[in-house]
Amino acid sequence: DLPHLARHSMVKLDNPLPNYFDPAVVGEDMFKSLVPLSVHQAAERYKERAKTLVDDQVSNLRGSTQATITALTNMNLPGALESMENPVSVPQSLLAASSEYKEGGGLEWIQGKITTLPSLSQKAMDILAEATAMLDAEGREDEDMRRQYGERWSRDPSATITEQTRAEGTKFKAVLENAATADKTVQSRFENMREALVVP
Numbered sequence: 001d002l003p004h005l006a007r008h009s010m011v012k013l014d015n016p017l018p019n020y021f022d023p024a025v026v027g028e029d030m031f032k033s034l035v036p037l038s039v040h041q042a043a044e045r046y047k048e049r050a051k052t053l054v055d056d057q058v059s060n061l062r063g064s065t066q067a068t069i070t071a072l073t074n075m076n077l078p079g080a081l082e083s084m085e086n087p088v089s090v091p092q093s094l095l096a097a098s099s100e101y102k103e104g105g106g107l108e109w110i111q112g113k114i115t116t117l118p119s120l121s122q123k124a125m126d127i128l129a130e131a132t133a134m135l136d137a138e139g140r141e142d143e144d145m146r147r148q149y150g151e152r153w154s155r156d157p158s159a160t161i162t163e164q165t166r167a168e169g170t171k172f173k174a175v176l177e178n179a180a181t182a183d184k185t186v187q188s189r190f191e192n193m194r195e196a197l198v199v200p
Helices: 037-074 077-085 092-103 106-152 163-192
Strands: none
Touching: 106 163
């Protein structure tokens, strides 16, 4: 017969398993700082709405500022405000404009441009008249060739070929005539305000 086996302890009770629920063993709960997805989504929506609101307000402010500047400029208030702030001296904006005006040639420069207006207008009219005369000469030559060669002169009539060019010439002539009238208006106004344009 085989001998009877004695008991033998397989587990050492002096070295128990660690407590995996103890923070000292497993560390801080990694899920403790997590925020629900719905909270993240709500925060993102809040940021977007806040940015939209701020952008709208900034845009409105810029528009109002530009409208104010335009209104003040139309009423000549910037210069008037400068005059009120320092009534003894000339406003800086006016001094700057005056300096730029003088550096650009002042009254003499304007006078030179006004003087050249009639000659430039007449030169443009002369060029247009010369072009019209060339078209007329070509038309007469076309008629002569058509009478001379009859059906053998088979090209399109000059009036058809040059119709668009003549129409453009008529429009240019009207533009030049209107420009000449405007030049006279400019000359008249210049003469009326000549003394005011003299800057010492």
